[in-house]
Amino acid sequence: MANEINLQTLKDWFTFIVAVVATVAGVIFWVQSINDPKxxxxxxxxxxxxxxxxxxxxxxxxxxxxxxxxEGKLEN
Known part of the structure; x- marks a missing residue:
């Protein structure tokens, strides 16, 4: 049972990390695309x-x- 909890916790942390990375990447691309027309x-x-x-x-x-x-004409 403890192994199952650790595996589930690991899956939850992995999902959380992937979600955070995807959110940060989305914000970065959004900010870049907003500045393109400028x-x-x-x-x-x-x-x-x-x-x-x-x-x-x-x-x-x-x-x-x-x-x-x-100037040339004036000198002559």
């Missing part, structure tokens, strides 16, 4: 900023070329 929005914003910065650099290069030409 990360996607941030990544899109970063891409927009990168393209804006590239356009600004291109414009600055063009402005510097024009200023260089004007």
């Amino acid at each position: 990360f996607e929005k941030i990544e899109k914003d970063i891409q927009v900023l990168r393209s804006d910065i590239k356009q600004i650099r291109d414009n600055n290069n063009e402005i510097l070329r024009i200023v260089g030409r004007l």
